């Protein structure tokens with residue numbers, strides 16, 4: 001008897017249920033190539049259904065090629081497919097992977113106490129009227145005004161709504177900036193943000209390595225320099241004032257644009273956030289911000305402030321490509337900013353990070369040296385590469401993902417671990433630190 005169970009309460013017709021289950025039996029290898037199936041009359045009796053139900057299922061699977069009818073000899077599982085199905089079943093659908101707890105640089109902690117505002121934002125989206133066509137490529141005017149207000153208040157960037165563009169995050173903003181730059185190399189910090197490196201390569205340009213933390217005094221031949229001045233990614237240092245001025249002077253002299261990636265600057269807990277580099281020279285710096293650290297990376301929302309002489313080209317590219325974030329996301333963000341959600345989650349995440357950072361430092365500092373002051377939601381530790389690899393493997397075995405510093409390096413030869421503390425719960429963080437310390441102790 002075939003191991004199938006038909007359910008009369010199921011809205012699927014019985015014939016469809018039977019066909020689905022027989023197909024699954026062939027795919028799993030339970031029905032082998034060349035197996036003969038029971039006659040339709042007998043199978044119908046076994047299953048307590050009419051013969052037409054079985055015939056409907058057989059017809060379906062014959063049409064799909066899973067079964068074949070042999071003249072006067074009944075119905076069989078088709079040879080070739082069953083073989084292949086069994087082989088792939090043997091090779092195995094991989095066992096479902098246990099999800100790793102991410103201790104990466106990019107997963108933020110989000111205060112669940114503000115979920116009411118989050119839900120209100122989506123309720124408002126559901127009752128608002130969407131635009132009829134492609135919307136304004138610059139972004140929703142109400143959102144641009146709210147972002148401009150917040151940039152002035154929190155990033156020292158005095159801009160108005162007309163100068164703000166809504167993007168699908170820093171990555172999308174960078175791609176739009178690249179689209180309007182001359183086809184020349186782009187200078188990137190080394191070690192640096194891997195997604196930016198990928199975007200530059202994707203644009204068909206080469207990357208010039210800028211040793212991170214050193215003053216930038218040569219950008220000759222480069223279309224732009226991409227930097228993370230508020231919190232060098234991943235070494236963690238703030239770009240000193242003198243280096244900011246040198247970078248801007250070099251960019252002016254060599255006619256290169258500076259692209260400022262301002263990804264997590266609000267999460268400082270030792271001093272006030274360092275004002276944006278763009279506040280020093282709006283004509284030379286394209287500023288990119290994101291909701292990924294303060295709200296959610298999966299929102300895919302960010303903003304850009306592009307120098308006035310480039311903004312027409314930037315808008316024209318976006319109008320041409322319709323590459324703007326979805327209207328519902330922009331509309332929800334209006335509510336989140338208007339009702340103080342962003343300020344509230346940033347404030348409470350800052351408190352959580354301020355409490356977690358010293359725990360991480362206390363646990364790991366006996367074993368490794370910090371690459372820079374801890375800010376944001378991660379810390380970077382210098383260690384010989386072989387040790388870092390072993391510690392990372394031990395963490396992975398225990399269900400935690402930490403990143404290798406070497407993976408952010410191109411010509412730089414730094415090594416160690418990047419340990420995030422935004423994503424895990426408190427209990428997970430404690431366990432992760434125990435695992436890391438245990439692995440370091442054993443080395």
Ligand SMILES: Cc1ncc(COP(=O)(O)O)c(C=O)c1O
Pocket residue numbers: 105106168169170171172193228233261263289290291292297301302
């Ligand atoms: C250096 C850096 N820039 C930007 C981002 C965020 O980019 P996006 O806005 O595309 O999510 C991250 C996220 O991890 C980051 O580490």
